[in-house]
Amino acid sequence: MNYDVNLIFQIAGVGIVVAMIHTVLKQMGKEEIAHWVTLLAFVIVLYMVVNVVDDLFQTIRSVFLFQN
Amino acid sequence: MYTLKVEVNSVKEVFDVLPKRLVHWINSIDEREIQKIEEIRIRHSQALELDVNGRVMYLPGKGSQQGVRDEEMQYILNQLSNYSLYTLDEELKRGYITIKGGHRVGLAGKVVTDQGRVKGIRAVSSFNIRIAKQTLGVADRYVPRLIQAGKWKSTLLIGAPKTGKTTFLRDIARIISEGFPSERLPAKKVGIVDERSEIAGSLKGVPQHTFGPRVDVLDACPKAEGMMMMIRSMSPDVLVVDEIGRKEDTEAIVEAMNAGVRVIASVHGDDWHDVRRRPALEPLWEGNVFERFVEFAPHSKPGTIAAIRRPRDVTQAVSK
Amino acid sequence: MKLLGAIFIICASTGIGFALARNLKERTKQLRDMKQAITSLEAEMVYTMTPLAEACHRVSQQVPSPVSTFFSTFSDALQKGESSAYQAWTKSLASLKAHSCLQQSDLDVILQFGASLGQQDLEQQQKQVKLTLSNIDRQELEASEKQKRSENMYKSLGFLGGLLMTIILI
Incomplete structure (x- = not known):
């Protein structure tokens, strides 16, 4: 496991902030926008972890298909 | 001159x-x-x-x-x-x-x-x-006949519409307030009660016609009330009013005379006889309020004066 | 270095949030100023019968900017000789739009008032003033409601948005 611990913290930070934004927006009665913000944050986080997921799939492939 | x-x-x-x-x-x-x-x-x-x-x-x-x-x-x-x-x-x-x-x-x-x-x-x-036309000097020639011993006489201008009454009135007002040196008349205070805004043609209360320095104008003010206001507040030597004819007007004029104020007024009518018959003007004759009557000639050039009468001539004319 | 950048970003977005919040507050205030201006204009018109150019000049001295600028521009345009009061009104309104926080719906109300300005007699004019005042009242109510709801939201959103951006960028 040589992955950057920073990434985890980053994702956690985004999660916290987006949760706060969601709450604020919801309180002001703009739930629609709140949902969109959450969705957007999800996509951004997904983009951040895409490399890691790619790595995961590569590893699985190399384990089961004995490639490399 | x-x-x-x-x-x-x-x-x-x-x-x-x-x-x-x-x-x-x-x-x-x-x-x-x-x-x-x-x-x-x-x-x-x-x-x-x-x-x-x-x-x-x-x-x-x-x-x-x-x-x-x-x-x-x-x-x-x-x-x-x-x-x-x-x-x-x-x-x-x-x-x-x-x-x-x-x-x-x-x-x-x-x-x-x-x-x-x-x-x-x-x-x-x-x-x-x-277009307002002010003809300065139309009344100059007649001044000697409208004064006596250096004082203005109360004057009634009689004429049909468009015979030049108002122009004459305006000029008289100017002469009174400027004074008339050739007759050694000093400038007097003139109060103009301008119900129809025609004598002074006031705009925002300021007369647009040329008058002398001693003119006060009550613009768009009902004549009878205006005359009393003038007497009370501005103490004019001479009051100038246009188109008298209602009962209140005559009452106010008599009142003004009693207060020692001279009145120069104009009235619609062909001549003295015509005016004499008006019931509303009756009090004016009884008190001999006016001392000069200026008759404007109809059917001729505006400003033509047919006669200037005194009450003496007039009473004679009536008794004839 | 990274820390400095992060601070910059957070400050900037917080600033944006505060600016938006201020806009809301200003709108309510300007509507109130406009209401006051029209009320004094009515007084000038009805009680002292002052001509429009002069009345607006006086009104412009009684209210704060940018409403005062609007009225003085209008007054100047009239004195210079515009073909109609409405045209001068429209022109001044365009400049007001650029310098104020008023929204299109507010400007529409004011524009509608200008359409009849100086074209009617006292009574009609008074009615028009009353109508406009009630319209502005409605706009003001809406604006103050919006302000109450959204002012804090804009402030916290600005800060949180900045935070989010720095986290993503780090």
Whole structure:
């Protein structure tokens, strides 16, 4: 496991902030926008972890298909 | 020596309220004729009508298809009111507006009434601009006959409409307030009660005609009340009023006489006999209020004076 | 270095949030100023019968900017001689739009008032003033409601947005 611990913290930070934004927006009665913000944050986080997921799939492939 | 008659005519002041196109039309005629314009009539979608010295002219030409446009009518109204029609409530009720230079703009159009009383004119379809002409010096020649021992006599000007009464009245007011050196008359305080805004042609209370230094004007004030106000507040030596004829007017004049104020007034009528028959003016004869009667000749050039009478002549004439 | 950048971003977005919040507050205030201005204009018109140009000049001295600028521009335009009061009104309103926080719906109300300005007699004018005042009242109510709801939201959103951006960028 040589992955950057920073990434985890980053994702956690985004999660916290987006949760706060969601709450604020919801309180002001703009739930629609709140949902969109959450969705957007999800996509951004997904983009951040895409490399890691790619790595995961590569590893699985190399384990089961004995490639490399 | 009598001063020369000077005609003060400032037709150019009217141009300020007219749209450029109409000014251009008027400027196309001869300069000397422009100076003689007496009336400018503007009617919606009609040609411009000028009354030049009694002669009628149409601009841009007779039978022309070009008329005054809707927006030009609106422009004139805007200019007349300074973009503030609401300031003209009173004027619209009376049907005319006095503008800079003392010119009078008469209005016609859709009248709005409130319980049978005229509230004002809304959609204006005609303007009639009467150019104010002040002829200085018309009364100069007659001054010696209107005074006695260095004092002005109460005078009644009698004449049919358009015979020059008001012009004469205006000039008298000027002479009184300026003084008349050749008869050694000092300048006196003059109070003008100008119910129809015609003597002084006031704009915002300031007379637009040339008067001397000692003139006070009550503009658009009912005559009877105005005379009493003047006597109480301004202590004039001479009161000048236009077109007397109602009972209250005569009462106020008698009151003024009792207060020691001389009155110079004008009245509609052909001559002395005509005026004498009016019941409303009755108190004036009983008290011998007026000491001079100036009769204006009808059917001749405005300002022609037929006779100046004294009460003595008049009573003789009546007893005959 | 990274820390400095992060601070910059957070400050900037917080600033934006505060600016938006201020806009809301200003709108309410300007509507109130406009209401006051029209009320004094009415007083000038009805009680002293002052012509429009002069009345607006006086009004412009009684209210704070940018409403005062609007009225003085209008007054100047009239004195210079515009073809109609409405045209001068429209022009001044365009400049007001650029310098104020008023929204289109507010400007529409004011524009509608200008359409009849100086074209009617006192009574009509008074009615028009009343109508406009009630319209502005409605706009003001809406604006103050919006302000109450959204003012804090804009402030916290600005800060949180900045925070989010720095986290993503780090």
